[in-house]
Amino acid sequence: MQTTTEKREIVKRLQAKVDALQGLGRPADVISRTGFAPFESAFPDRIFPVGTVHEFLSDESSHAACTNGFIAGLASTFLNKDGICLWIGRNRKVFPPGLKHFGITPSNVIFVDLHKQNDLLWAIEEALKCDALTSVVGEIRDLGFTESRRLQLAVEKSGVTGFIHCHKPKAKGSSACTTRWRVTPGMSFTPGGLPGIGHAVWDVELLKVRNGKPGSWRIGWIGNRFMTVDDRRLPDTLEELQVG
Amino acid sequence: MARYASLYFPYLLTDYVSRKQSEYRGQAFVMAVSERGRMIVKAVSPPANKKGIFPGMVVADCKAIFPDLIVLKTDPQRTKKLLTALAEWCIGYTPFVALDLPDGLILDTSGCTHLWGGEQRYLENISARLNAYGYDVRTAIADTIGTAWAMARFGCEPVVKSGRERQALSGLPPSALRLEENVLGRLKKLGLLTISSFFDMPDSALRRRFGPALPHRIRQALGSEVEMIQPVRPVEPxxxxxxxxxxxxxxxxxxxxxxxxxxxxxxxxxxxxxxxxxxxxxxxxxxxxxxxxxxxxxxxxxxxxxxxxxxxxxxxxxxxxxxxxxxxxxxxxxxxxxxEQGAMWNASAENDVKVAELLDRLAAKMRPDCIRRYLPAEHYWPERSVQEAISLGDKPVTSWRTDIARPVHLLMKPEIIEVAFVLPDYPPIFFLHKGEKHEVVNADGPERIEQEWWIEEGKFRDYYSVEDAHGSRFWLFRLGPYDENPKWFLHGFFA
The missing domain is CATH 3.30.1490.100 (DNA polymerase, Y-family, little finger domain)
Incomplete structure (x- = not known):
């Protein structure tokens, strides 16, 4: 006779398998999971899904920068240090040294600059099929349902995590991506109310998540990890700053 | 064992002219160049040759022999151009083709002839196609360039089997050895009319009487001395x-x-x-x-x-x-x-290969220059602070800086903005970018970055990081000192 805890363990494992089959991605490694603490409650089983496609929307240039910063933060949270990331986009503005702040080694990022929408989608799909990569960031204008389905099918085979950043999309139709986010800037956070610009803070909205519950948070990138700014423990952060 | 073919075009230039201008076909004509105030015949057509006109004669003399002779002017460089074109055509037969001025080509046929069913058929194929174009060509294959050359011009045996050079050459006149006029003259004077008559003389005797060229040419023809030729197209290894x-x-x-x-x-x-x-x-x-x-x-x-x-x-x-x-x-x-390439990103070698193959596919479908990777460069000037990595294996020599804040987005070209400020060297109170007003709430700076005068002349930039009322963070700079009515620019966006 198995005990209740054992049974629960088995159910949990089976659920993870079912989720993977449903295209919800496999769970991130246990070690890195803590990095997603602020918004993990939104995901099924409180686990941030990797090996799937996440969609981001942005409308303004400054919002696009915040979204890319947030993507870089997410990617670095589950990337191991030497993972290779492909950054595919049009009119690329990303400044490699700026990524370092979000924990990504800029020399491990390969940028692919293309112009046509079809070329971009082809390149993103090819990249998502390559299981030697850890993540692929694609900056495009619009992502239709058919295209998102193709991308989702590609990652289900390879296990690569895709971040698709739609900047100034014409239509916001449905997509086959596991999540859809919108990141807008929030007033930066300086511990103790010091003058000047502090840590990056974003208003993160999780508009859609499969099998989870959408939500919104005010999140800061403080000391190389995500932190909820509202219920921050100020003394800790200050200490961290003094050490850093 | 190397095998060489020699192609000899007895009427190269005139064949070319008859081929291009049909009115000269079958006519007796010569091609001449003016040299030291006289017209010297450089090429003769076969009918003219039959009348007893040879290259090297003076046009006036030829006219005396045959008054209806047509004389065309030519250019001394033309032979070389024509031969080079023919040599490139011959690349279809062997990758290694060399010019043999003034009237032939040398082909290194080693390992090629079996594709045409043997050396005889190989030569026949070349001759048939060149004849169809209108070129008279004589060909021969031998172990050495010297023998092939001699057989193409003087011999009757197009394919000389390995080791039979001596027999093949022995009946030929000394001019088959590619010798200078004065050496030939001296040989004739002494009654040495065939190669066999001096083949067995010791080298030292020949050298003393006829100079070093004669024994050298004999050794080359027999293969005891290697002869180098220069291919028209360098052979890809x-x-x-x-x-x-x-x-x-x-x-x-x-x-x-x-x-x-x-x-x-x-x-x-x-x-x-x-x-x-x-x-x-x-x-x-x-x-x-x-x-x-x-x-x-x-x-x-x-x-x-x-x-x-x-x-x-x-x-x-x-x-x-x-x-x-x-x-x-x-x-x-x-x-x-x-x-060792496995150590590229500390990832496994298998992964490197996969990534490299993916990038190759992207480069092949799109443009090769669409793929970029960056390494840190030791410059403060933002545009120069990164450099493109040349190969996938390049690793950063210096570490990426984290002590100074750099934006996530950098505009390729800074965009001009209008600002309002109260105090010199203070960040602006607000700025206008693309018709939109941004109120500055928080600011850091200035961080002065000087233009590197040894690379480019120009004014310094004072950078400010500013945050507007919505929390959007920008990277602005003022170009030049405060008192010279400087311009302001937006250069980047912080996350």
Whole structure:
């Protein structure tokens, strides 16, 4: 006779398998999971899904920068240090040294600059099929349902995590991506109310998540990890700053 | 054992003229150049030759022998141009073709003739095609260049078997040894009218009487001294050729040829431990047109299916029309395939190969320059603070700086903004960008970055990081000092 805890363990494992089959991605490694603490409650089983496609929307240039910063933060949270990331986009503005702040080694990022929408989608799909990569960031204008389905099918085979950043999309139709986010800037956070610009803070909205519950948070990138700014423990952060 | 063919064009220039201008066909005409105030005959047509006119004669003398002679002017460089064109045409028969001025070509036929069914058939094929173009050509194959040269001009035995050079040469006149006029004159004076009459004389005796050229030429003709020739096209060390008996006009046919060539080349790569970095696939069309497609790889590769996929996108650009008769695959750049590359990103070697193959596919489909990777450069000036990595294996020499804040987005070209400020050297109170007003709430700076005068002249920039009322964070700079009515620019966006 198995005990209740054992049974629960088995159910949990089976659920993870079912989720993977449903295209919800496999769970991130246990070690890195803590990095997603602020918004993990939104995901099924409180686990941030990797090996799937996440969609981001942005409308303004400054919002696009915040979204890319947030993507870089997410990617670095589950990337191991030497993972290779492909950054595919049009009119690329990303400044490699700026990524370092979000924990990504800029020399491990390969940028692919293309112009046509079809070329971009082809390149993103090819990249998502390559299981030697850890993540692929694609900056495009619009992502239709058919295209998102193709991308989702590609990652289900390879296990690569895709971040698709739609900047100034014409239509916001449905997509086959596991999540859809919108990141807008929030007033930066300086511990103790010091003058000047502090840590990056974003208003993160999780508009859609499969099998989870959408939500919104005010999140800061403080000391190389995500932190909820509202219920921050100020003394800790200050200490961290003094050490850093 | 090397085998050489010598092609001899007795009427090279005049054949060319008759071919291009039909009115001269079958006419007695000469081609002359003016030299030291006289017109000297450089080439004669076969009918003119029959009248007793030879190259080197003065035109006035020829006119005296044969008053109806047509005289055309020519250019001394023309022979060389024409021979070079013919040599390039001959590349269809062997990759190694050299000019043999003034009237011939040397082909290194080693390993080529069996494709035409033997040396005799090889020579017949060349002669038949050149004759069809209107060139009179005489050919011979031998172990040495000297013997082939002699047999093409003086002999009656087109194919000299290995080791039979001595017998083949012995009956020929001394001029078959490519000697200078004065040496020939002296030999004639002494009654040495065939090569056999001085073949067995000791080298030292010949050298004393006729100079060093004679024994040197004998040794070259017999193969005891190596003779070097300069090919018109340097031979690619990694090259595979595939002649086709029937012209190939379909994409499928080309793909099969490519697959075949890749397999041969990759087999050789594997045995030598190298891989392809850049390759050219050339197709020679029946009418002489040469078409090519090129590919490059990020990591040396000897994977047939991967290389084939890179070429595959471009097969459609071929225009076969009547069909291709020869396919050549060249590896213009090869690299050692080493397992050390596994250390590239501390990832496994297998992953590196996969990523490199993905990038090759992207580069082959799009443009090769669309893929970039950056390394830190030791400059403060933002545009110069990164440099492009040349190869995938490049690692940063210096570490990425984290002590100074840099934006996530940097505009390629700073955008001009209008600002309002109260105090000098203070950040602005608000700024206008693209008609939108941004109120500055928080700011950091200035961070002054000087232009590096040894690279470029220019004013310094004072950078400010500012945050507007919505929390958007910008990177602004003022160009030049405060009191010179400076311009302000928006250069980047912080996350």
């Amino acid at each position: 990694y090259q595979q050729r595939l002649p086709s008996l029937e012209p190939v006009c379909s994409a499928d046919g080309i793909a099969i040829a490519l697959q075949e060539l890749l397999q041969q080349l990759c087999k050789r790569f594997e045995s030598e431990g190298v891989g392809l970095r850049s390759g050219i696939f050339k197709a020679y069309r029946i009418d002489g047109d040469v078409q090519k497609i090129e590919i490059g790889t990020k990591l040396a590769s000897c994977n047939v299916s991967h290389l084939f996929r890179l070429f595959e996108h471009k097969i459609g650009t071929f225009e076969p029309e009547l069909g291709f008769e020869l396919f050549v695959l060249e590896a213009s750049k090869v690299d050692q395939v080493s397992n």
